Amino acid sequence: MLRFLRRQSVRWLMLLGFCELMLLAISLCAATYLRYFLNADELAEFTRHLPERAMVFASIIVIGMVAMGQYQAHIRMTRFGLLARQAVAFVLGGFLLVVGYYVVPQAYVGRGVLAIALTLGFLLVMTLRLLFLQLVEVExxxxxxxxxxxxxxxxxxxxxxxxxxxxxxxxxxxxxxxxxxxxxxxxxxxxxxxxxxxxxxxxxxxxxxxxxxxxxxxxxxxxxxxxxxxxxxxxxxxxxxxxxxxxxxxxxxxxxxxxxxSGGFNGTPLRQLSKRCFDLVAASMLLLLCWPLMLLEILAIRLESGPGQPILYRQERVGAHGCTFQLLKFRSMRTDAERDGVARWASKNDDRVTRVGRISRKLRVDELPQLWNVLKGDMSIVGPRPERPQFVADLTTQIRYYSLRHCLKPGLAGWAQLSYPYGATVEEAAEKLKYDLFYVKNHNLLLDLLILIQTVEVVLFGRGAR
Known part of the structure; x- marks a missing residue:
């Protein structure tokens, strides 16, 4: 089932993740004792359910690190770059913890404890990662x-x-x-x-x-x-x-x-049901989290373009088994972007993109209306990105096996988007197809969840946006 776990590098990263989870849990326990060791009453109060609180703290920080791509097997970056991403991951995890403590006050550990735990955990994880980078290079x-x-x-x-x-x-x-x-x-x-x-x-x-x-x-x-x-x-x-x-x-x-x-291509009814349930739950949660951002986007488009100009953009895309559907996006280009009727890939610094559109494309805000496509069943949360029929017709004739990517519903996020930047040529489309076919062949619920979490990194760092 979980075919990607056969990779040696993935097993190394799972071991690293487990060790970091334990270190982070130990960090919260140590922080609690450091903060309250002079006050026996407060120490007794805050050490109740301490193992559970420690695991919640550790899990949230690890999720933040997954979101920042800290567990990618083929990440290429300097040690300073890895350190910077780890810092962003801890900031993101700290923010999620603060929100969580507000929603569930019983889990609150105190501001002092949280600050000490984050600092101590950051240092321990950084030390472990430096040792890990040396260890994995041992022949x-x-x-x-x-x-x-x-x-x-x-x-x-x-x-x-x-x-x-x-x-x-x-x-x-x-x-x-x-x-x-x-x-x-x-x-x-x-x-x-x-x-x-x-x-x-x-x-x-x-x-x-x-x-x-x-x-x-x-x-x-x-x-x-x-x-x-x-x-x-x-x-x-x-x-x-x-x-x-x-x-x-x-x-x-x-x-x-x-x-x-070779196996793979799991299309059993159970897998289809689990994927659909995942899509509905994830799309509903993302709508609840992102609706204020969507309202700001609507207001920004209206202020820039003026009344009477369209907010949403509908475009025909190719979905599962070659069927077409109307994809929804926030409009990020001028209304006359394709007045000659010829489909074009977006280019770097494309002059058709509006000022608001440049920001929304960078942060992927323009893609949020596609959550409605997911709820309707035209798309999935994770899958190959949908392309326009004109592009599909050309690429199918030029790239072997291109049609295989359409055996699943297209996705809002995808394995290719994590692994390869934006493609605007036939050669780049062929490179992205390698990753799309890997997902089509090996997709499962855990891989979907990992891709969705790691998409946060793509959004925050604007990778592949045009």
Whole structure:
């Protein structure tokens, strides 16, 4: 069910999250004793239900850190950048706690305790993260991976997963070339031991063999691979390896048979029911939280454009199974933005965008009316973003498997929006499709929740907005 949990990097991050949860809970307990140790009566009062209060405090701060992308496996950032995001996460978590204490006064821990706990927790988490960043780079703790093949397909790992953040869960020992393929990886990474594959795997303590030969028909050492399996070595197809480690489907090595036999694409009635319930609950909660912001947006559009100008913008988009629907947005462009009737992608610093629209697009406020589309059932909270029919018609002819993204309802937020910036070309659309297909294939309730929480980071930092 939770296929993305198979990734080594995700398991490392789950361990990190659990350790940070415990440290934050300890921070509140320590803060309570530090604040009231001179007053026995107050100490007795505030230590009642202390474990429960500590876990609530820790959980809210961790949610804030998830929202700021602190648990993303492939995040690329300086240590100062990570520190800044952690600070924003603690501010966000502190704000949520203050609101929570106002709604549920029984959970209140005192301003002094909260301030001490936030400070202490920030320092402890920062220290743990610095140690964690050192620990995950230790080669001895990574899975040792051997690539069977050294041609065009196998070279995808060398070319597409070169960053240190891409290889936090594994290290590539080398590439075993096959006689029938042209070598496409650097010579220094080739393995020419002369030993049988199973013997080399045993000698080098390989944990996983990734099969990436260019032509598998009749060219695989099946006896050696079977012996490796019997020794407990994982044998993984190259496409599955990319899916697990990179969180995307690599289109250049994708074939229909793998899509048919690899699993995923959960469309059972139970999954459809859980997704619909999640959509209704999340959309209703977001409407209750965001209606003041929506009223401010309406007022701002009216003040800038004057009476008689439309507030909402309706546009035809492609939904599930290719059916079209009318998508709602707050108008962020001039009313004559497409007076010639030709559909255009938004460009950077697009002069068609109004002054109010520039701000609302940056903060994603213009997307809020789509909550009505979610309630109607045209859209989901999480899914591939809906595109215009003109774009879909063009992209379907130019990008293989593009139509697969329409097997689910389009979403207000998506895995591609977290993983890739705004796309305004065919090449960028193809890159985003890799992440859309990963979501379509692996979607589940927990992944939806994680994407929704992490979308807060996209909104606050304006990633991908145009």
């Amino acid at each position: 001895a703790l990574k899975r040792r991976v051997l690539i069977l093949g050294a041609g065009t397909r196998a070279a995808q790992i060398h070319n597409q997963m070169r960053r240190r953040t891409d290889r936090r869960g594994f290290c590539v020992v080398g590439y075993v070339p096959h006689a029938s393929e042209t070598v496409a990886v650097p010579q220094e990474q080739l393995i020419r031991s002369g030993l049988p594959l199973s013997a080399y795997v045993l000698r080098e303590q390989i944990d996983e063999v990734v099969v990436g030969v260019d032509d598998r028909r009749g060219h695989l050492p099946m006896d050696d691979l079977l012996e490796c399996r019997q020794m407990g070595i994982a044998i993984t197809d190259l496409t599955s390896f990319f899916e697990r480690e990179a969180g995307r489907l690599q289109l250049t090595i994708l074939d229909p048979s793998w899509l048919v036999f």
